[in-house]
Amino acid sequence: MSKYSSFWFDDRKSAVDDFLATINLDDVEVVKPKPKKDHVALAGHKRAIGNFVRIVSGESVPVRFMTRGDSYTDGKSVTISGNINEKNFDHIVGLALHEGSHIVYSDFDTFREVRNWTKLRDWDLTHERLEFLRGMINYVEDRRIDNIVFKSSPGYKGYYHTLYSKYFNHKKITKGLQSTMYRDVDFDSYMFRIVNFTNEGTDLNALPRLLDIYRLIDMKNISRLRSTDDAIDVAKSICDIVFKLVEENPGSGQQNGDGQEDNEGEKENGSSPNSGGNGTEVDTGDAEMTPDENAEVGESTEGEEISSSMEKSIEKIFQNTKDLLEGTTPKTKMTKKDQKIVKALGNSNSEMVETGGSSMGKTNVVVVPELTQELVDSKAFDFLYSYGGYYSYRGNREEDIANGLRLGTILGKKLKVRGESRDLIFTRQTNGKIDKKLIAELGFDNANVFSQITTERYNKANLHISIDASGSMSGTKLSKAVVSAVAMVKACEMAGNINVVVSFRWTNNDKPVVIICYDSRKDKINKIKKLWKYINAGGTTPESLCYEALMKKWLGGVRGEDNYFINYSDGAPWFTNNEVYYSGRSAEKHGKKMVTLMKNNGIKVSSYFISDGGYERDSERSGFKYMYGNDANFIDPTNMMEVAKTMNKKFLEK
Numbered sequence: 099m100s101k102y103s104s105f106w107f108d109d110r111k112s113a114v115d116d117f118l119a120t121i122n123l124d125d126v127e128v129v130k131p132k133p134k135k136d137h138v139a140l141a142g143h144k145r146a147i148g149n150f151v152r153i154v155s156g157e158s159v160p161v162r163f164m165t166r167g168d169s170y171t172d173g174k175s176v177t178i179s180g181n182i183n184e185k186n187f188d189h190i191v192g193l194a195l196h197e198g199s200h201i202v203y204s205d206f207d208t209f210r211e212v213r214n215w216t217k218l219r220d221w222d223l224t225h226e227r228l229e230f231l232r233g234m235i236n237y238v239e240d241r242r243i244d245n246i247v248f249k250s251s252p253g254y255k256g257y258y259h260t261l262y263s264k265y266f267n268h269k270k271i272t273k274g275l276q277s278t279m280y281r282d283v284d285f286d287s288y289m290f291r292i293v294n295f296t297n298e299g300t301d302l303n304a305l306p307r308l309l310d311i312y313r314l315i316d317m318k319n320i321s322r323l324r325s326t327d328d329a330i331d332v333a334k335s336i337c338d339i340v341f342k343l344v345e346e347n348p349g350s351g352q353q354n355g356d357g358q359e360d361n362e363g364e365k366e367n368g369s370s371p372n373s374g375g376n377g378t379e380v381d382t383g384d385a386e387m388t389p390d391e392n393a394e395v396g397e398s399t400e401g402e403e404i405s406s407s408m409e410k411s412i413e414k415i416f417q418n419t420k421d422l423l424e425g426t427t428p429k430t431k432m433t434k435k436d437q438k439i440v441k442a443l444g445n446s447n448s449e450m451v452e453t454g455g456s457s458m459g460k461t462n463v464v465v466v467p468e469l470t471q472e473l474v475d476s477k478a479f480d481f482l483y484s485y486g487g488y489y490s491y492r493g494n495r496e497e498d499i500a501n502g503l504r505l506g507t508i509l510g511k512k513l514k515v516r517g518e519s520r521d522l523i524f525t526r527q528t529n530g531k532i533d534k535k536l537i538a539e540l541g542f543d544n545a546n547v548f549s550q551i552t553t554e555r556y557n558k559a560n561l562h563i564s565i566d567a568s569g570s571m572s573g574t575k576l577s578k579a580v581v582s583a584v585a586m587v588k589a590c591e592m593a594g595n596i597n598v599v600v601s602f603r604w605t606n607n608d609k610p611v612v613i614i615c616y617d618s619r620k621d622k623i624n625k626i627k628k629l630w631k632y633i634n635a636g637g638t639t640p641e642s643l644c645y646e647a648l649m650k651k652w653l654g655g656v657r658g659e660d661n662y663f664i665n666y667s668d669g670a671p672w673f674t675n676n677e678v679y680y681s682g683r684s685a686e687k688h689g690k691k692m693v694t695l696m697k698n699n700g701i702k703v704s705s706y707f708i709s710d711g712g713y714e715r716d717s718e719r720s721g722f723k724y725m726y727g728n729d730a731n732f733i734d735p736t737n738m739m740e741v742a743k744t745m746n747k748k749f750l751e752k
Contacts, residue, residue: 135436136607137478138450138464141443143182147191151176151198154251159198164429165437174201180432192261193427195247195254196240200425203243205326209235227341230285234333236423237293238315242323249321262296265419272299274412278401281305283347288340290416293423304401306343311336442476450609451647458688459678463640463647464606466613469625474632479611481567481604481636494577495631502581503623505738506588512742559596559660559749561586562653564612564644566667566708567602572635574710579666580633582706582735584626586664586745587616591623599652603644605637608675612644640673641665642689642725643680645696653696662748663696665705666735669722689725702748703729 140163148161160175176197182190223231248255274280276299280287283305291305295312302309314335316322323329404412421427432440443466450462466473474482563586565579583600590596600616615633616626645653653663671685680688693703705726707719723730733740 137436137439137443138448138609140180140182140436141440141448142450143187144178144440144444147176147178147194150191150254150257151194154195154247154254155198155202157202159201161194163432163437163440165432165434176201177429179429180436181430188257188260189264192257192259193422195257196244196261197425199243199247203246204239208326208330226285227337230289230340231333231337233289233420233423234292234336235330236425238323238332238336239326239329240423241315241317241320242329245320265415265422266294267297268415270408270412270415271297271419273402273404273408274416275299275301275304276402277404277409277412279404279409279412281401283343285340285344288344289420292336293419301401307339311339314339439476439478442470442472442478446470446473451650453610453643453646453650454678454680454688456684456688458680458684461610461643461673461675461678461680463610463612463643465647465651466611467651468617469613469615469629471629474629479604479606479613481606481634482632483634495580495633496627498577498580499584499627499630501736502584503588505581505736506585507592509585509738509742509745510589510592512589512738512746557658557660559662561590561596561598561662561664562648563587563598563600563664564648564666565600565602566639566641566665567604567633567635568637568639568668569635570639570668570670571708575668575708576633576635578710578734578736579706579708580630582741583666584630585736585738585741587618587623587626591618601644601648602633603640604635605640605673610640610643610647610673611637612647638673639667639671640680641667641671642685642692643673643678645689645692649692649695649699653699653701660749661699661701663701663703665703665726666708667705667722668708669718671721671725683721686721686724690727693726693729704744704748705730706735707732708735 144161144163148159151159151161162175162177163180164177165180176194178194179186179190244258248258271294274290275294275297280290281304287305288308288311291300291308292311292315294300295315295317302312315332323332418427446466446468448464448466451465452460453463454460473479477483563583565576565583567576567579571579587598587600590598596618598616598618599614601612601614603610603612605611615630671680671689672682673680673685693705696703703726705722707722707730709732719732731744733744735741
């Protein structure tokens with residue numbers, strides 16, 4: 099794994115990896131399943147890369163995924179590949195930073211003029227010459243703007259190094275530079291040799307006047323070029339040399355450095371090392387540049403013979419390099435469907451939060467801070483459906499919501515005590531407001547004729563309701579939880595001084611998922627009517643893994659306010675993937691730990707065991723009791739009288 103990507107990715111080996119290490123895969127027919135797109139990760143990568151580009155450029159440059167056509171920097175936005183993972187993340191970041199810096203530091207009007215020949219009317223340009231000129235302009239301009247970023251944001255050099263290693267400092271490119279390839283006096287040979295000046299295998303004797311061109315570019319002093327026009331001038335000077343050499347040597351073979359002349363006809367003498375570099379860690383414009391700036395041209399070199407397959411590989415990498423220079427780097431396209439999902443997740447600020455630990459392992463929980471219609475319509479999650487008929491209870495959700503609002507009105511009257519206040523009058527005080535009833539006592543040398551009024555109110559409260567929406571909750575269980583939760587929301591709205599947040603939790607694509615589906619601080623209760631009808635049960639029960647993710651993001655408790663946490667679930671926490679095994683007593687212990695942590699943070703906890711009246715194992719209730727202790731409630735959560743009793747007990751606690 100790349101050292102730069104290691105900041106963003108977890109390089110732990112899974113239990114599957116450990117198992118595979120013990121068997122001989124040569125003896126086993128392995129069928130690799132097609133990996134599923136991790137839309138949440140892609141949304142996170144896009145957001146991270148967008149932040150990088152914004153920091154480096156100092157401007158809000160849009161970052162978008164590749165959907166169609168060739169990738170190019172259009173002067174307005176940066177396009178990234180639709181396939182990002184821990185292996186390619188670094189060079190994709192490097193490419194995005196490179197494209198973003200173009201937008202800020204390059205003159206795209208000037209580029210367009212060059213493409214239209216308007217600045218080159220005095221030149222006799224064939225198609226081949228024009229392509230070479232454009233390549234040289236792009237190369238010099240790339241080095242110019244990369245140097246600006248290196249100077250202004252040195253912390254991002256690592257990503258550029260990774261990009262350079264992929265295109266310019268690749269080991270196969272090194273072999274190509276040292277081989278018999280690209281030694282003819284033609285445009286491709288000069289292009290290959292020039293754009294790979296930073297490679298440790300650079301041979302300045304491979305072609306005539308190659309050292310002159312190296313000194314002309316003067317990479318260590320590239321900062322002297324202040325504009326795109328300056329870069330174009332250098333590129334044109336390179337072309338003055340190369341065009342003349344190619345014209346004088348049509349169809350030539352080995353026309354190399356021995357006795358070559360410069361523009362004034364002066365012969366270059368001396369000897370030159372084949373390379374002067376220090377490896378792949380190459381900065382443009384830094385002291386790390388290769389080859390040796392004091393190199394001189396000597397006798398021509400012949401190079402090493404390489405296989406035809408290696409030649410093809412080198413040609414392919416070289417073509418990729420030319421695409422990079424031209425700004426048309428091929429990138430994996432993203433389907434409209436995937437784009438829609440990633441956009442919805444991005445707009446909901448979805449992210450992954452690491453949870454777990456100890457012997458059960460760690461895993462990422464997908465946390466979605468906001469349920470939106472866009473998220474529902476994107477079909478990002480299997481348990482959110484914008485179309486009917488998939489689940490038998492899907493059509494009853496609107497009825498559940500209506501029942502909850504009705505019962506909430508009843509519950510609200512029972513919880514209104516939190517919105518009430520009382521005045522306490524203290525008489526016979528030495529200061530305050532004169533008590534008329536005590537004025538007569540002034541004649542008896544009694545000065546304590548004042549009264550004071552103290553108003554007592556309950557603190558502002560924050561309530562988080564977390565609902566288990568796993569597969570085992572489907573049917574009447576989830577209906578009960580929804581009815582009760584909606585009633586809570588309505589009641590707290592009536593109380594007036596209680597903020598309410600409601601989250602649901604599931605699993606999807608081998609990851610726990612928790613979505614904030616209502617937040618009274620910014621949502622109207624109408625949101626429940628509009629969007630909760632799409633909520634269905636699905637997946638397993640990553641109960642306290644979701645609690646941990648919530649606590650890391652929001653559940654720290656608000657100082658000076660009363661904080662409450664309510665859970666609805668049918669117990670039996672269980673979840674497993676290649677990273678974590680969360681089950682049985684270990685899962686219950688983790689649940690107990692999270693509940694204890696909440697309490698230590700000043701959060702009062704209540705947990706309602708949801709039953710459908712059918713068969714339940716004793717272990718489910720006992721495990722539930724183990725996790726929540728005296729805060730476990732085994733009542734019908736739709737019985738508002740019973741709910742009011744348990745809630746008021748918590749609300750009235752000092």
